[in-house]
Amino acid sequence: MSTAKLILLGSKKVIDKSQVRTWFLDENHLYKAGRKNAESVDIDLSFDNAISRHHAEIWFENGSWLIKDTSAFGTRINGLEIPKDTAYRLHYYHALVLGNRTTLLFVPSDSPGIAWNNFFIEVTGSKFFSYALYYSKLPVIEKVKIINCRDSMSEPLTLCLRSLNYFRSIKEIEALPAYHSTEFTPEITVNTFSLEKQINRTKSTLEILINNNLIHMQDITMLAWNECSLVENPYNQTALATFVLPMHPSAAMAVKDSFPEKTGNHQIANAKKCMKELYKYFNETWKIRYLPPVAESRIQTLRLPEQVLLDWEHKEGQGTCLDLVLLFAACLEHAKFQPLLFMVRVSSHLYHAMIACWKDNHVRFKVLHKDIEPLLDEIIILDPITFTQQSPDSEKKNNKLSFDQSCAEAMQCLKQGKFLFALDIAAARKCDIVPLPYRGHALLSEFIKEVDAAAKQLAEETGNITGYKVYMPVHMLLALLMKEDGITRLLFKESGFDIEECISIIKSGIETIKHGNIVKELMPSQHYEELFYAALKYAQSENSLFVLEEHMLLALLKCESRSIDKVLQAIKGKRELLLEKLASLIPSLALRGREHLSTFCYEITSGLQ
Structure with missing residues (x-):
């Protein structure tokens, strides 16, 4: 299993363009760095004759990565020379100078960072950008890390991050001492005109510029306003809360029809009763057809409540599991309860959404839950597709279940699938993740x-x-x-x-x-x-x-x-x-x-x- 990698940052020697510049490190392998000879070398640095043929060894042991210098020219880590033939623990973002001329950086294997002039620049953020993310005031770019990997003070830099027509960020970086780093969340200026026009998914690029010089481009996807990324990162997951619309007329009408005896400010007794009556209403009154998602596995187009409950006269509707969860959550929030959205992976490329509700209303501030065990005794959970008429190609055609059976089905799904996250809608509201401003029209x-x-x-x-x-x-x-x-x-x-x-x-x-x-x-x-x-x-x-x-x-x-x-x-x-x-x-x-x-x-x- 690869948990780390070495990146060739630079050398005082000329490096051929064909030179391998990244080495992924497997925890079950002993790596030898040096110049090629009769003995095999895993990390070939033959371009530098100031590196020994057998310069260093790197391996994983007892939960840590270790390095041992075996050279005649020495090895330094962040400017400090390590003893020869002695195991030394490596930490992520350590700069390794071999033979005083060639610099490698030890980083996590999934790091998106790039090397430039003995700097390491790591930009971490979502690969998907949407109006919901912007509206929620959640970061497009979560973190920028810049490391000066040289043995002297760096010059000041101007960093620019931009996606043409969508957003831009400019940051002045002060001079960094040798082997020091700076880390920050950039302030993004968004082109709202372009974002509001985003009715279709498009491909774009994130450009990284240093001192007005383009040094790297990476792909990003601009989502349509009614699309979401299901499991890409916690910010995209949190932005799902904007699609829960408790004041939507369709959600309000569904609650009213489910509880015709409750008028004015009369509160529904408890969360379980509310979920049971809403489930009964959709199960017995409506003919809702389940639609399997037709989008990419990690991106889904969402239907608003009026697109799920399409025909009020004949009580006919349609939707994916996530569409139904968002509708059910809107009804629960309208009824002044605290819903949760559960996401489970049921196969390598298929995700399933389910709806839950806290049994008791409390002020909570944890928006995303990654551990399911503490939740199970505090919630009621059901699978919304059990009140639908299954799609024609489904194995469970028209197999509607009772409320109790739906709850059991949801628990079974949690046991069989991989729990990804639960999104607490009430906690999201406390963190200013508010519903999209739906007014019944554009x-x-x-x-x-x-x-x-x-x-x-x-x-x-x-x-x-x-x-x-x-x-x-x-x-x-x-x-x-x-x-x-x-x-x-x-x-x-x-x-x-x-x-x-x-x-x-x-x-x-x-x-x-x-x-x-x-x-x-x-x-x-x-x-x-x-x-x-x-x-x-x-x-x-x-x-x-x-x-x-x-x-x-x-x-x-x-x-x-x-x-x-x-x-x-x-x-x-x-x-x-x-x-x-x-x-x-x-x-x-x-x-x-x-x-x-x-x-x-x-x-x-x-x-x-």
Whole structure:
């Protein structure tokens, strides 16, 4: 079993590119380091003639890694020379200098660290980044460790960690003494605009730069907003709590239907009764089809409660085990109990989720539990797929079980599978891991919030001139055109327009509009509000958590508005051509918004000519 490795950090001798630079160490093997000769050498350092043919031995004994110098040139560990022919205990991140010229670093076998100019740089964090992780304020990069592995003071460094279009971190590293290290959790600046647009999973890279020089790239995956990584690291596991939505209307209605006699502030008797009645409700009232996960083993697309309880009229729904657990947990939390999400590995690539609840409500702060034994006497646990109609390819077709049988099935699964973790939702809430802000529809992205504020500011400024302080779709279009690096500017530029000239014409037109009445208090027009409704529908049509710039732009170009017509006439533009160009810039938009939208009609007597 490999628990450690040696990394070649550097040498005062020229090292050929073909030279092996990493050696994984097996606990059952004695390793010999040196230069090749008749005797076998495991760690070949023949490029350096100041290293003995049989320079050192490394082996594992009684729980520790040991090294013994057997050379004529000596071996130093973190600058201190070790006695010859004497076993010396190695610790992780020890720097080994063999023969005064070649440096190796002893690190854990799973360390993601890299060597650069006699520095060792280790960046530890999630390989998956998602909106839930960002929303939970959990670290994207958990830890950075930098070791100066040379025998002199290092120079100051500027470290930059970035994933283009998603996040960036810059840190000034002070000079480090010889063989000293620094360790920190970096502060990350996130590009919320890009993250909110993340409706599909994409591959990206984490770039590590030192003094503006790219030294390493490693793959990361940007998850869609409704995806999660099940077992990748504790932060991704904790972020699952954001998908438990106790105030979701579907969860609230399920609790209400399960306890029709409980109204107002009447508390349900206890956790077991609550779980039993909810289980009975889903088991007897609903026909829920179990869906095996179709995603990668460690990544799953999640369904919100309204996507699980699809048809309330016929009481039909569907979901994976994790979808059902999140729904059941939302119901328990809505009923003021404290649910837990259990994750078990049932095979090398298959994971199974189950729902549990603390028998008694208490204030707890431990969010993730890795040891199952202390929990078993304090919880009620059940397997949610036992109230489903199994999928057609399942061996257990339509095998619904009673509540007690479901609890027994869950305990059996815990015994047979490998327990991975239990996520305490109430404890997560105490640590500010709150539910995603579901409001029954998509939310406004930060970009749209900024543009909306800018449109209102433009209406305030022009209203001071015209006496008509009403913000309208033309203000939104103007604000979008004025927003740097936006899709709107790109669209108009690609369509052959001079952006600044368009802004000037629209501003001038708005300021010369004559209105039949005076409005002194800033307010939206009815059509401005309908514009947001249309953009919201476009966002919902592609299952986006956020209303993005392209949704708003599409709504503007498709609305039947005299003011927009006059804007396009003034700048010599046509809706159809702009829509075609927009569809070419963002192909998915070509399929959106074919339904009839509310008609926008403005009484504009002059201006925008």
